[in-house]
Amino acid sequence: MQLVRMVGLALAVVVALLFAVFVGDQGPWYFAWVVGTVMIVLTASAGAVLFEAQHQGSEVKDI
Amino acid sequence: MHSINPMVVDLSRFQFALTALYHFMFVPLTLGLTFFLAAIETVYVVTGKQVYKDMAQFWGKLFGINFAIGVATGITMEFEFGTNWSMYSHFFGDMFGTPLAIEGLMAFFMESTFVGLMFFGWDRLSRQAHLAVTFLVALGSNLSALWILVANAAMNVPQGAHFDPDTMRMQSDSIVQVIFNPDAQAKFVHTSVAGYVTAAMFVMGISAFYILQGRNKEFAARSFRMAAIFGIISTVAVITLGDVLGRLDYEHQPTKIAAIEGLWENSHPPYEPWLAFAIPDDEKQKNHLEVGIPFVLSPLVTHSFDTTIIGMKELQTQAEPRITSGIQALVALHHYDQTHSATALAEFRAHEADMGFGFLAMKHAPGQDVAAITEDQMQSVVDATKPDILPNVFVTFWSFRIMVVLSLWFFLLFALGAYVSLKNRLNRNHLLLKLCLWSIPLPILATEFGWITAEAGRQPWTVFNFLPTYLSASSHGVSYMVFSLAGFALLYSIFIAAELFLMFKFARLGPEHDAHHAQSASVHVVPDDVFVTGMGD
Numbered sequence: 001m002q003l004v005r006m007v008g009l010a011l012a013v014v015v016a017l018l019f020a021v022f023v024g025d026q027g028p029w030y031f032a033w034v035v036g037t038v039m040i041v042l043t044a045s046a047g048a049v050l051f052e053a054q055h056q057g058s059e060v061k062d063i
Numbered sequence: 064m065h066s067i068n069p070m071v072v073d074l075s076r077f078q079f080a081l082t083a084l085y086h087f088m089f090v091p092l093t094l095g096l097t098f099f100l101a102a103i104e105t106v107y108v109v110t111g112k113q114v115y116k117d118m119a120q121f122w123g124k125l126f127g128i129n130f131a132i133g134v135a136t137g138i139t140m141e142f143e144f145g146t147n148w149s150m151y152s153h154f155f156g157d158m159f160g161t162p163l164a165i166e167g168l169m170a171f172f173m174e175s176t177f178v179g180l181m182f183f184g185w186d187r188l189s190r191q192a193h194l195a196v197t198f199l200v201a202l203g204s205n206l207s208a209l210w211i212l213v214a215n216a217a218m219n220v221p222q223g224a225h226f227d228p229d230t231m232r233m234q235s236d237s238i239v240q241v242i243f244n245p246d247a248q249a250k251f252v253h254t255s256v257a258g259y260v261t262a263a264m265f266v267m268g269i270s271a272f273y274i275l276q277g278r279n280k281e282f283a284a285r286s287f288r289m290a291a292i293f294g295i296i297s298t299v300a301v302i303t304l305g306d307v308l309g310r311l312d313y314e315h316q317p318t319k320i321a322a323i324e325g326l327w328e329n330s331h332p333p334y335e336p337w338l339a340f341a342i343p344d345d346e347k348q349k350n351h352l353e354v355g356i357p358f359v360l361s362p363l364v365t366h367s368f369d370t371t372i373i374g375m376k377e378l379q380t381q382a383e384p385r386i387t388s389g390i391q392a393l394v395a396l397h398h399y400d401q402t403h404s405a406t407a408l409a410e411f412r413a414h415e416a417d418m419g420f421g422f423l424a425m426k427h428a429p430g431q432d433v434a435a436i437t438e439d440q441m442q443s444v445v446d447a448t449k450p451d452i453l454p455n456v457f458v459t460f461w462s463f464r465i466m467v468v469l470s471l472w473f474f475l476l477f478a479l480g481a482y483v484s485l486k487n488r489l490n491r492n493h494l495l496l497k498l499c500l501w502s503i504p505l506p507i508l509a510t511e512f513g514w515i516t517a518e519a520g521r522q523p524w525t526v527f528n529f530l531p532t533y534l535s536a537s538s539h540g541v542s543y544m545v546f547s548l549a550g551f552a553l554l555y556s557i558f559i560a561a562e563l564f565l566m567f568k569f570a571r572l573g574p575e576h577d578a579h580h581a582q583s584a585s586v587h588v589v590p591d592d593v594f595v596t597g598m599g600d
Binding site: 036048 | 099101102103105106112115205243248251259280283284292297485487490
């Protein structure tokens, strides 16, 4: 089962690399959108995680 | 050939503009809110905190209202191409139809399928699986936009196609060139990310409303924080891609960029000012009351200090030989259509690149027949056609400026919002919170003006340099157009009213309404909560 999972993940990596090479070459702004959108989503998520760290163990009073 | 009634063309244009602008009131929020939901759910998966699930469900419900009404307003537009723009559909259908079909079959089906899972799958899917579904909804909605913008880019910067004189239409050579059209790429990212800005302002504004009212502070503070960060990065991306689009327009659509900048004469780099204010006079071909910022225009448009930007008057002069050549192309094409002779075909091929300018000249030819133009009449037809190559400068100039000013305002507001939120000082900045609340509709306004800039700036063409707008419409009667226009205006106004009513209602009720009804959901099925609790709860 672990081997199947590993092969699946390896395939996903290969597909991602091929996608990056092809789209990065042919459509740089499309590639930028993929990378940028993921970055925007993760940065906004990081902001929320930071919020939790700032208010850890206390009721939210100052927001 | 039948004579073209300009009133029908104007009404067809007005109807398309009306339906497109109505539709685009809903689209940006859908594009952005899906990815914002994905961000919230990512935090829910990572932290396991209930508040993030509540956030995803509440903002998801508002997304659902917007999605349902937005879809309804979009469907009619696809039919409009056939009903009101039959000449365009014949001429360019091969190019335009393919991306539209892919949009319907791939992106829209994907989005619609997963949207069901997203709304009703909260208690049926694992957290991770639900997150994956939300990402797929976001991807599907943005892929929908992608295919529409691929089609739009083919109209603005046609590539990957050729005109076939036997079928009298543009035929696709390379779908890869169509998809990877630089205009499609930049326009897609610009539009998609403008949707992110819209969603961020929507969430930030409603969260500010709760904080001002002292309600749902835990919920609102987190939503505000995420929206401010989501928004500030998105605004930077929107401005960056706006610059890319400006550069592309400079290369491929010089009339559009000259109209955007109100540039009647050639620019004088590096001093040439960027006009912050002016009243362009299309009739007299000059600006009134110009107020400009020196040394900005050349680097802004050309990314250099010494490149001249061609003004609109010079562009008209440059079009003169193309109009003459285009008339020759049409005469040869007509001859070829009747005789299929190699000589006529060779003559047409020699002038083919200017065919669109010949179509423009048709309007001023005797009986709208270019073959009837005598040598004596030629110069007067060319002179009459020259001003037609320009878009409406006043509209293009001002719609661009409104969009730019608004995007700078968003940058400021998101930056302040993110700073104040990170410093945990939100509830001490009531003015900022009020500004966030009042700014909710502004990104929608900015995207509408962005569309007006792009589409009004493309005029007089539906397919740039190939097919003029006045030749693209169907041959309906005026009464038919007035009737359908009134019907659309009425129907879409009802949609807008319904959207506003539902949005205001559920935003005012807030997430505590969901929590209250979730408790009673085990006893009763509450129709209002169908997006949150699922059908079977």
